[in-house]
Amino acid sequence: MVKIGVRPTIDGREKGIRESLEEQTMWMARAAAELITSNLKDRFGNPVECVIADSTIGGFAEAQACAEKFAREGVCASLTVTPCWCYGSETMDMDRHIPKAIWGFNGTERPGAVYLAAVLAGHSQKGLPAFSIYGKDVQEADCTEIPDDVKEKILQFARAAVAVGEMKGQSYLSVGNVAMGIAGSMVNPDFFERYLGMRCEYKDMSEIIRRVENGIYDKEEFKRALEWVKENCKENDDIYNGENGHSREQKDAEWEYVVKMALIVRDMMQGSEYLRNNGFNEEGMGNCAIAAGFQGQRQWTDFMPNGDFMEAMLNSSYDWNGIRHPYIVATENDCLNGVSMLFGHLLSNTASIFSDVRTYWSPEAVKRVTGKELTGYAKNGIIHLINSGAATLDATGAQEKDGKPAMKPFWEISEGEAQKCLDETVWTPANVGYFRGGGFSSTFRTRGGMPVTMCRMNLVAGLGPVLQIAEGYTCELPEDVNKTLWDRTDPGWPCTWFAPNLTGEGAFRDVYSVMAHWGANHGAINYGHIGADLITLASMLRIPVNMHNVDSKRIFRPSTWDAFGTSDLEGADYRACKAYGPVYK
Numbered sequence: 001m002v003k004i005g006v007r008p009t010i011d012g013r014e015k016g017i018r019e020s021l022e023e024q025t026m027w028m029a030r031a032a033a034e035l036i037t038s039n040l041k042d043r044f045g046n047p048v049e050c051v052i053a054d055s056t057i058g059g060f061a062e063a064q065a066c067a068e069k070f071a072r073e074g075v076c077a078s079l080t081v082t083p084c085w086c087y088g089s090e091t092m093d094m095d096r097h098i099p100k101a102i103w104g105f106n107g108t109e110r111p112g113a114v115y116l117a118a119v120l121a122g123h124s125q126k127g128l129p130a131f132s133i134y135g136k137d138v139q140e141a142d143c144t145e146i147p148d149d150v151k152e153k154i155l156q157f158a159r160a161a162v163a164v165g166e167m168k169g170q171s172y173l174s175v176g177n178v179a180m181g182i183a184g185s186m187v188n189p190d191f192f193e194r195y196l197g198m199r200c201e202y203k204d205m206s207e208i209i210r211r212v213e214n215g216i217y218d219k220e221e222f223k224r225a226l227e228w229v230k231e232n233c234k235e236n237d238d239i240y241n242g243e244n245g246h247s248r249e250q251k252d253a254e255w256e257y258v259v260k261m262a263l264i265v266r267d268m269m270q271g272s273e274y275l276r277n278n279g280f281n282e283e284g285m286g287n288c289a290i291a292a293g294f295q296g297q298r299q300w301t302d303f304m305p306n307g308d309f310m311e312a313m314l315n316s317s318y319d320w321n322g323i324r325h326p327y328i329v330a331t332e333n334d335c336l337n338g339v340s341m342l343f344g345h346l347l348s349n350t351a352s353i354f355s356d357v358r359t360y361w362s363p364e365a366v367k368r369v370t371g372k373e374l375t376g377y378a379k380n381g382i383i384h385l386i387n388s389g390a391a392t393l394d395a396t397g398a399q400e401k402d403g404k405p406a407m408k409p410f411w412e413i414s415e416g417e418a419q420k421c422l423d424e425t426v427w428t429p430a431n432v433g434y435f436r437g438g439g440f441s442s443t444f445r446t447r448g449g450m451p452v453t454m455c456r457m458n459l460v461a462g463l464g465p466v467l468q469i470a471e472g473y474t475c476e477l478p479e480d481v482n483k484t485l486w487d488r489t490d491p492g493w494p495c496t497w498f499a500p501n502l503t504g505e506g507a508f509r510d511v512y513s514v515m516a517h518w519g520a521n522h523g524a525i526n527y528g529h530i531g532a533d534l535i536t537l538a539s540m541l542r543i544p545v546n547m548h549n550v551d552s553k554r555i556f557r558p559s560t561w562d563a564f565g566t567s568d569l570e571g572a573d574y575r576a577c578k579a580y581g582p583v584y585k
């Protein structure tokens with residue numbers, strides 16, 4: 001359960017001043033807490049709880065009592081609120097390990113803004129960066145509404161802070177090792193521990209074989225899952241393999257195996273009550289994995305069914321047990337893409353798409369091979385997002401928001417929408433040239449017009465982690481154009497056409513440059529334009545952003561970032577992140 005601590009600070013002068021401010025100060029705390037709890041949910045759909053200090057904080061003793069309460073309650077961030085002057089270093093939150101924000105009331109009766117400025121200077125001087133929240137318009141002292149601009153900043157801070165809190169203490173479960181020399185699947189514990197507060201668990205892929213052979217899964221659930229799969233996961237024609245295709249008997253056995261893989265990897269991530277109660281306590285405890293990755297290629301896929309079904313189902317918001325939260329499972333054990341998926345998931349509470357960032361199609365090349373002009377969002381060219389069929393089925397875009405394609409938090413998805421995602425997907429027998437052991441890839445085309453954000457974490461020697469972000473839209477191409485382009489690559493894999501928003505500058509000069517500046521072979525794609533939230537989250541974790549197309553007005557970072565430069569925000573971000581280093585040193 002993630003909780004945010006709210007700290008009402010006050011001018012400590014009793015016998016008049018303090019007493020006159022108590023009510024307004026506590027109102028601010030209650031209003032901020034109510035705003036957060038009524039708007040934000042954790043990834044399981046629970047409202048984010050707020051813990052308010054037992055009293056207003058006028059000096060060190062009360063600051064300490066509040067710190068002790070927050071430690072007991074395990075808050076993941078603090079929000080200090082005040083309408084008045086208070087004593088900076090005597091009232092501030094000194095916990096080095098949690099994100100902090102301060103809301104100074106914009107009023108003239110008592111100078112909340114002066115406190116805000118003074119205490120932020122203290123935060124800067126002590127190396128404890130904090131987010132500054134200050135409304136644009138002066139308010140009346142007795143107002144009972146938080147202004148919209150303040151609301152927006154409190155929520156932007158809180159969304160990212162909740163993500164920080166949800167990751168802390170959880171693990172990345174690496175099933176297998178490095179896939180085909182992909183650097184992102186070299187799972188680096190130093191990065192996870194120091195930057196995210198997470199640990200890494202490493203399990204050999206043979207653990208799956210052991211659990212299948214020794215029957216370490218819920219057999220009743222397996223039976224139910226297999227029946228459900230037969231009804232809901234339509235097998236596609238064997239479009240790749242001709243006479244090398246696997247026989248019907250082989251394919252049937254592969255279906256059984258891939259369903260078992262899904263059960264087993266889920267159990268490895270989160271544990272299983274069934275296993276705990278049925279003689280497999282150790283396996284049943286799981287690995288507290290908020291994200292996982294599966295190597296697959298090639299030591300597994302060269303003789304076993306591939307991981308596509310397991311990855312696609314776990315990454316989706318429903319399965320044979322109904323609608324539920326999506327798991328985060330990175331294909332090819334690309335943990336850096338797994339982390340990117342996790343960031344997007346935690347900020348949006350929706351499923352994350354894993355994909356290769358495969359091909360840039362210029363309008364000219366499309367014209368050449370199809371004779372057609374690209375139009376709409378696609379008019380400046382498109383990037384083909386496609387990987388073997390491991391992408392979440394939510395990416396079909398078959399859910400809707402206001403009549404438009406969307407990917408929603410699982411608690412907003414209807415049974416009908418989950419069914420539509422399944423109905424729009426077929427399962428193509430794997431290309432046995434790539435995957436000798438067979439398996440099935442999800443095959444679908446993402447509906448167009450969805451606002452999405454693609455991001456990617458990269459690790460750079462001498463620099464550390466960096467994040468790149470591209471907001472844009474999914475595109476729907478005319479049937480014939482789609483077919484010609486998709487058929488040139490892998491028509492049995494899930495296909496998303498992506499057009500990043502262009503700014504005309506730097507990496508976003510044109511679509512080609514976005515592709516050319518992408519730092520790795522994969523990207524994580526989430527519903528919505530969540531670039532600003534990703535930037536806020538990255539700053540909390542001291543991870544610089546090396547490329548984004550988010551309007552500078554939406555950028556919200558700790559106030560101390562200004563001291564590292566105000567005209568070149570990108571350079572300032574690098575300097576600040578370097579000066580602070582990882583949070584969990």
Ligand SMILES: C[C@H](O)[C@@H](O)[C@@H](O)C(=O)CO
Binds near residue numbers: 297332
């Ligand atoms: C089948 C191939 O090996 C694919 O898995 C390959 O194109 C990738 O996805 C590389 O990231």
Ligand SMILES: [Mn+2]
Binds near residue numbers: 332355387388
């Ligand atoms: Mn790939």
